[in-house]
Amino acid sequence: MNTIYMDHNATTPMRPEVLAAMHPYLGEKFGNPNSIHRYGRETRIAIENARDHAAALIGAAESDEIFFTSGGTESDNWALRGVISAASGKSRIVTTAIEHEAVLATCQALEAEGAEVTYVKPDRKGRVSAEDVAAAIRPDTRIVSVMWGNNEVGTVQPIHEIGAICREHGILFHTDAVQALGKVEVDVERAGVSLLSATGHKINAAKGAGFLYVKKGTKLDPFMTGGGQEQKLRSGTENVAGIVALGEACRIAKEEGPQSARNVAALRDRLENEICEHVPDVLINGDTDHRLPGTSNLGFIGAEGETLLIRLDLEGIAVSTGAACSSGSPEPSHVLLAMDLPQETVQGSLRFSLGYGNSDADIDRLLEVLPEAVSKVREMAPRLKSTKT
C-alpha cells in the first residue's frame, strides 16, 4: 500500500542529506567530544558546527547561547525549572492554557513546590492576547512562557509583542518554538526572547536531540549535573550524531525555510479549501491569519475524530486527532477546550500537518478517501445527535 504521511507536527521524516550528515557519527566518527585526542577533536568540531547552524537559524547573537539537550521536553523543563531554581524568593510564572504538556506539567509540578502560575486563556482561534499576558504579570513574576506556534491548531502567538512586554518589565521570556522553528521566521533578538526550546525531529532531523537557547546573562541553574558538558549547564556526553543531524537540518531550514513554508502553506490551503468544498459541515479550528504553514485542524461535525483517523489509516493516510480518547487520556484536547469550542467540534476534530515530502498527489488521494469516510462515520451516529444521515 502506498502510504501518505500528514502528521508532521507529531514528527517528521529525516531528510536524506541530514541522514547522510549524521551517518559517519554513528560509525567511524564515534569519539567522545570531550576527549583530548583526535577522535574527540573530530566530534567536537562537528558539534560546534551544528551549534553555529542552530544559532544562525534563530538569530542568536552568539553560538554559545545554544545548549544541546535531548529535545523539546527537556528544554522546556530546564528553562522553567532552571529559572525558578536560580531565582530567590517567591516565584510566579505566567504561561498559557494551550502550551504543550512539557510546559504545562512542569508548571504544575512547580506549583506543587510553591510557585504560583497564571494560565492565560486564548481566544476561540487559539490566540493569546499580549494584553492578557501583560495583565497577568506581577512584581514577583520570574518568567513568562508562551509557545511560538501551537502544535494542535497551529496558531502563531504574538511573540514579538509579548517579548516587548517582558523586556519592559525586566522579566525573562521563554518560548517553546518546537513547532515554529523552520516554519516561520524565528529571530530571538528581534523577538525579545530570553530562552527558546527546539527539537530536531520536528525539522527533519533525528529524535533525541534538541536545544535550549539561553540569552547571555540569563540566570539559569543546571538541570542535569555531572561531567560539566555544555558550559557546565547540561552534563552528559553529547548525542553527537543527533546533534550533527540537528545542525544540518538547521542549516537547510535557514536556506530553504521561507520557500518551503510558502509551498507547504499552498498545499495546506488547497487541502483545506477542497475538504470544505467536498465535505459538508466542516469547521476550521485555529487562526487562519496567524497560523503555521503546514497545519490544518478541522472539525467534522457529527463525526468522531479517532474513528475517522483509523479509517484514513487503513487507507494508508496518517493524520492525527487532538480529540477525546486519542492520546492515552479520556479527556478531550486541552487546547480545543481552552478555545471554548463546542463539544461536537472537539469530538470531530482531525489535524492534518503537512511538510517535507508532501505533494499535490497526496491531497488528491486524501480527497478520494476522506469524503466517503466522513459520510460513513456520520451514518453510524445515533439519530438524535446526528446532523447528517
Next chain:
Amino acid sequence: MAPRDDYHYNETVLRHIADPRNIGVIEDADAEGSGTNPACGDEVTLYLKFEGEAVTDAKIRILGCGAITAAMSSLTDMVRGKTAEELGEITAEEIAESVGGLPTHKRHCATLARRVLQNALKSRSAS
C-alpha cells in the same frame, strides 16, 4: 501480564472500526438502551429484537471512538441467541476480551458498552 503494546489497538479492533457490524436501527425493537461518556462525548444506542426468550437481532448506532465502536460491534454478535438472563451476566471484561483486549486507557469503553446493554435490558423489563 499486560500486553507489550498497551497503547495501540490490535488488529481485531481495527477490523471492527473499519467495518463495524450491525450498524442501524430496529424499528420494532423489543429493547433499546443508550449511553454516553460525558468526558469524551461518546454516544451509543443498542437495539435488540427477541423471539421468545432469545435475541435474534441486534443493531447499533454510534458516535464514538474506535474502542467503543469495536466493543459495540462485537457485542452485537455476542448477544445473539442469548436470553435476557444470560445477557445480564455479560461483563465489561468479556466484551473487551471479545475484541482481543483494549488498551488500559480505553477500558472504560467496554464498561460503557455493558451499561448500554444493561439499559436495554431494563427497557425490556419495563415495557
